[in-house]
Amino acid sequence: MKKELKVEEVAVLVGISVHTLNIWYSYKKQNPNDVNAKKLPKFHMKSVNGRLTRLWDYEDIPAIIAYKESIPKGRNGYMGSITNKKGREKWQENK
Numbered sequence: 001m002k003k004e005l006k007v008e009e010v011a012v013l014v015g016i017s018v019h020t021l022n023i024w025y026s027y028k029k030q031n032p033n034d035v036n037a038k039k040l041p042k043f044h045m046k047s048v049n050g051r052l053t054r055l056w057d058y059e060d061i062p063a064i065i066a067y068k069e070s071i072p073k074g075r076n077g078y079m080g081s082i083t084n085k086k087g088r089e090k091w092q093e094n095k
Helices: 007-014 018-030 058-070 085-094
Strands: 004-006 044-048 051-057
Touching (some): 004 007, 007 058
Antiparallel strands (some): 044 051
């Protein structure tokens, strides 16, 4: 039987926050043709204690770590369309 991991467990094993993992998958959803984003493994949904929960297989961890090491770093860089949302909204208000 494959070991399934919740988002919190994946974040700990990869060495990131849950928020960062959420950003990565939001970016992947918004940019389905991005070559780098395609490297993130798919998760599956399962009802756990009456709530739908995202789950990854334990075997997916190396792929997520490889993705972490391959993405460019920076606040407004590669994923700035997601990470700098509040800044964009404030800029639009002041226009």
